[in-house]
Amino acid sequence: MFTLPQKDFRAPTTCLGPTCTQDLGSGHGDDLEGECSRKLDQKLPELRGVGDPAMISSDTSYLSSRGRMIKWFWDSAEEGYRTYHMDEYDEDKNPSGIINLGTSENKLCCDLLSRRLSQSDMQRLEPSLLQYADWRGHLFLREEVARFLSFYCKSPVPLRPENVVVLNGGASLFSALATVLCEAGEAFLIPTPYYGAITQHVCLYGNVRLAYVHLDSKVTGLDTRPFQLTVEKLEMALREAHSEGVKVKGLILISPQNPLGDVYSPEELQEYLAFAKRHRLHVIVDEVYMLSVFEESVGYRSVLSLERLPDPQRTHVMWATSKDFGMSGLRFGTLYTENQDVATAVASLCRYHSLSGLVQYQMAQLLRDHDWINQVYLPENHARLKAAHTYVSEELRALGIPFLSRGAGFFIWADLRKYLPKGTFEEEMLLWRRFLDNKVLLSFGKAFECKEPGWFRFIFSDQAHRLCLGMQRVRQVLAGKSQVAEDPPPSQSQEPSDRRR
Amino acid sequence: MFTLPQKDFRAPTTCLGPTCTQDLGSGHGDDLEGECSRKLDQKLPELRGVGDPAMISSDTSYLSSRGRMIKWFWDSAEEGYRTYHMDEYDEDKNPSGIINLGTSENKLCCDLLSRRLSQSDMQRLEPSLLQYADWRGHLFLREEVARFLSFYCKSPVPLRPENVVVLNGGASLFSALATVLCEAGEAFLIPTPYYGAITQHVCLYGNVRLAYVHLDSKVTGLDTRPFQLTVEKLEMALREAHSEGVKVKGLILISPQNPLGDVYSPEELQEYLAFAKRHRLHVIVDEVYMLSVFEESVGYRSVLSLERLPDPQRTHVMWATSKDFGMSGLRFGTLYTENQDVATAVASLCRYHSLSGLVQYQMAQLLRDHDWINQVYLPENHARLKAAHTYVSEELRALGIPFLSRGAGFFIWADLRKYLPKGTFEEEMLLWRRFLDNKVLLSFGKAFECKEPGWFRFIFSDQAHRLCLGMQRVRQVLAGKSQVAEDPPPSQSQEPSDRRR
Structure with missing residues (x-):
């Protein structure tokens, strides 16, 4: 469990992490301090994978302690996505922008959906x-x-x-x-x-x-x-x-x-x-x-x-x-x-x-x-998902990367442990950053609380040209990475987190 | 402040009203009991006008204490509206149904809005x-x-x-x-x-x-x-x-x-x-x-x-x-x-x-x-609001009922104190029920925490035929009411509340 910085807190308490912020009344400091300390003494499950609490802004005296915790989730948890949104790939306007294989969205059937939702029976x-x-x-x-x-x-x-x-x-x-x-x-x-x-x-x-x-x-x-x-x-x-x-x-x-x-x-x-x-x-x-x-x-x-x-x-x-x-x-x-x-x-x-x-x-x-769902949407959606899944699976196989995927969902859970010489979460993070630096956004295992460092989630439910470019960038990183066992520490020490589906 | 019934509570606490339900951890009963008792000792502002806490269902052991409080708000606070929704007035299908002068909605401009929202620029x-x-x-x-x-x-x-x-x-x-x-x-x-x-x-x-x-x-x-x-x-x-x-x-x-x-x-x-x-x-x-x-x-x-x-x-x-x-x-x-x-x-x-x-x-x-808002919507909306307001104001004046209204909003705040012989909130409630029994839903002052019993909010932003029938039913009640100083107690003792805008 993490503790928030004390600097601008008014209530005389020692424990203000998400596990007890809502327990805090005001004007009852002593008792609550005792209560919170007791909670700290208990070995509670940690709130991990959500960034570095030291980064919580100290300039937030307008907010309640839970307000600061809530803001901190926004500030820290979305870093990968903010980087992506500032430099989104666009085939015409920004071909060197970031390809998003991190957000679990199905972008394969926008045409079918737009057409269905545009029909006259939708407007009432x-x-x-x-x-x-x-x-x-x-x-x-x-x-x-x-x-x-x-x-x-x-x-x-x-x-x-x-x-x-x-x-x-x-x-x-x-x-x-x-x-x-x-x-x-x-x-x-x-x-x-x-x-x-x-x-x-x-x-x-x-x-x-x-x-x-x-x-x-x-x-x-x-x-x-x-x-x-x-x-x-x-x-x-x-x-x-x-x-x-x-x-x-x-x-x-x-x-x-x-x-x-x-x-x-x-x-x-x-x-x-x-x-x-x-x-x-x-x-x-x-x-x-x-x-x-x-x-x-x-x-x-x-x-x-x-x-x-x-x-x-x-x-x-x-x-x-x-x-x-x-x-x-x-x-x-x-x-x-x-x-x-x-x-x-x-x-x-x-x-x-x-x-x-x-x-x-x-x-x-x-x-x-049900007619449209059964006869148009589901068959086409499943066929497109299958084709995209096949493409990314084969790319991973060609790279010799083991993965899990049972034919459901938009994701492949890939085992990149062999690219982490020491098998640490720090290395997992370095590899994630290397992908991001090479303009492809993935999700790392720690964001899913995977206890083994080195697993990554690849989203495959996207258009072929984006998948193709994304996997090409993944290959580039892994090719380089496999030759560089030790990397210099990244310039930014804040731990990002990947929190969209 | 109210207390919830103890029957099916597991945590050994004595104070479970909305003012402290989220303070309740589990497994820390003694300290929290002390904390809650101390809060009870303080004369905290009451949570009034939200129904009778004794009515909180005892068959809710699946819920947390705050879950029970949340459910109780639903169960108790919407009684008037539930009665209304079971018997809504409809000119053709249910002409003897309840007229709603209680919900603060503007029903005067549905035609303008439907037309505007149906235009082709809205569909993308x-x-x-x-x-x-x-x-x-x-x-x-x-x-x-x-x-x-x-x-x-x-x-x-x-x-x-x-x-x-x-x-x-x-x-x-x-x-x-x-x-x-x-x-x-x-x-x-x-x-x-x-x-x-x-x-x-x-x-x-x-x-x-x-x-x-x-x-x-x-x-x-x-x-x-x-x-x-x-x-x-x-x-x-x-x-x-x-x-x-x-x-x-x-x-x-x-x-x-x-x-x-x-x-x-x-x-x-x-x-x-x-x-x-x-x-x-x-x-x-x-x-x-x-x-x-x-x-x-x-x-x-x-x-x-x-x-x-x-x-x-x-x-x-x-x-x-x-x-x-x-x-x-x-x-x-x-x-x-x-x-x-x-x-x-x-x-x-x-x-x-x-x-x-x-x-x-x-x-x-x-x-x-802005063209449509300035040239079509606002002038027409204001003209219709004004006409509806004039109608209800004049009806109230004809009844000799004092009221406040400054030309903004959808409501007239009417002083029905002369219809409460003893000037109590119980009488206010009886009068409210009498209106409801006569198929017109109003909002009573206690729902707004008005400290003087006898004020009612009349919504006037509705079509003329509904206003007309609603005010006719109000007149009937007040005519009867003014002749009956003492009423038998209502069959249902739960205090309803009126909580929509």
Whole structure:
């Protein structure tokens, strides 16, 4: 756990990291100082991979301590992206700009989507869409979401609109669920490597932490694949958290997994859910890549397809259009939960996560168009994903780089450990910077809390000409890098972080 | 301050109201119990007007204590609206349904807006609008907002896009500002009566409270109008909060004021801002009704029009399209602040308050169309507001009901005290229920924390046929009511609350 600089703090406290900022009242310094010190004494899980706390601006006396923490996430966590946005590649205007293989977006189907969203059935402007509506989302949309999820998740029974809450994306849903399920300072278990932005999503408003279930690439014991999640590892991580005084309230599962591309079998899902039930843990199942399974042989199963959920009142499923419909800028996400207390509490927060009535109408139109989805969008999207995946895979194979990828998602999890002579995170960072200096943005493993230095996530869901140029720049770096075992230290010591999906 | 029922609480604490729920860690019961008890001993400002805490569901063991508080706001605070939504008036389908004179929406210009938003310049679907963007809002939109505010706020110098942060409505902005400016448990000063939903906006995520500056209708001392805000009253409320151990971090001003319809003169604004500067208080100036000043004689001035702000680094202005463009369902709001720390911290939270790229494009198109705004929309909107206002005013005059209304906003603040024989809030509630039973929804003064029982807010910005029927139903109730001094107690004892604008 990090501590913020003391200089401009007014409250007489010693512990102001994200794990306890919201615990700070004012005028109760002594007691809280005691409380915070006690927390510091406990070996709490660290908040790692989010930059160097020493860089937190000291000129922020206008902000509360949590405001400074929130600002610090912005300042430090987006460095790679700021560099990219100042020098974005453009085929015509900036051909020597940075190629982005770091942000998990699907840029392969913009043509299909633009065409569909431009059709006349999308434009409707009736007054009710411009006025206050149910904060859970318009009923017509929740009905459509229930039908959509019933069909595409292959639910054994029709899903129900009253279990649906609609909001402006998965990030908001993590924020709301963390707040209504956990007290400040409590935690969710999460297997690593994982999509690192979840750290902020549960922390910035909710002040909730993550307790890691560290997985590694070595296949041992009964494992059948690298980074395999097992109930034994879950049990161990839970015991460890308890022994450190951390109260765990739930488990976060991402399926298909980001960055591994793994999908869980129905048997695995049942085991994880049974584990959660035994310990009365909520399970948040993030299925935002569920329609981005582009290899037919992959037997993906939504948790909503299971015949019987072990603990339906504690099982909460999230989905969004950001990934599966390649529209991260459209801001549409949804919760599905049978627990009406949870649905209502999240709905109560939805006034802060609401989306336009116009967009709600468009999304209902999109989701109800199964003909277009089944006959046009999904076949073409999967074919394009597959082709792009094949291209990047072959490039990596030609370079002799091992990688994991199971035919789902937009990413290849590549093992560049052989390029790190000492196998440290510092070297991982140096290699990342070398890529960035050579105008290609990747995501490094530490941003996903991978415990083994040297893993990188390659996004392949982009146009061929950009992929081609990006991989050419990767090759250049690796060719140079393989000949230079020791590098001079970088001029900038701040640790950047890569926090977009 | 209220306490939640203890029954299903696991943490051994005694104080779980909104003022301290986020302070609760788990596994630290003794210390926190002490902390909470101490807070109870202090006479903290009450969280009033939000329903009866005894009604908080006891079957919510799946939620955290703050989750239960958040859910309770939904369950209790929306009763009037739920009743309304189950029986909405429709001229054809449900002519005996409830007429809504409670929600502050402008329903007079749907035709103009639908026409404008349907024009071809609104439809653009380029890929960048569907992809991740700057969380502060697309630059093209922030530039347009800066130009729009410069012009319509009559800023002495051009406002700057880097001071603009765009998000999905004013509610979100209150939530974000409260969180980044205050520690949990700290407070903003706010003059009452005020738009009551701000209580939730600063509390649900931020756990920030409001310290009331109670104004009353009696014109005393140097006052020139009822419910007049003066620096003396601000000073007194601040002293009182301090004496109660409440740390005040800022002041919230609503101008034009909701529900009074007051506008502050430039001299008054300067005085309030100078008061805030003296005490190093932030000022949040909510100007969401700034273009809804329909009486030309009203000399409305935006705080951004002032030649010199006393403390620009602590002055934060909010505006939205919900009221001035009658589009509360479109979810567009904006912050303007010169303080880059505050702008950045709010931006960091904007991933939870983001709006669709498509809507951002539409809003930029709308805000840049000064010709349409000046020549079509504003003249017609103001003429319609004025006509509707005249109608309801005359109805009230005919009933002999005194009221306040200064030609701004959508509301008339009416004095129904003569209909409360004992002048209690219980009678105010009975009268409100009588209106609802007679199928007209109004907002009662307690929802605005008015300290005098008997004031009601009438929304007049609706179509003539609905206003006409609504006022007819009001007349019926008052005619009956004036003859029945004592009523039997209502069958339902839960106190509802009226929390929409």
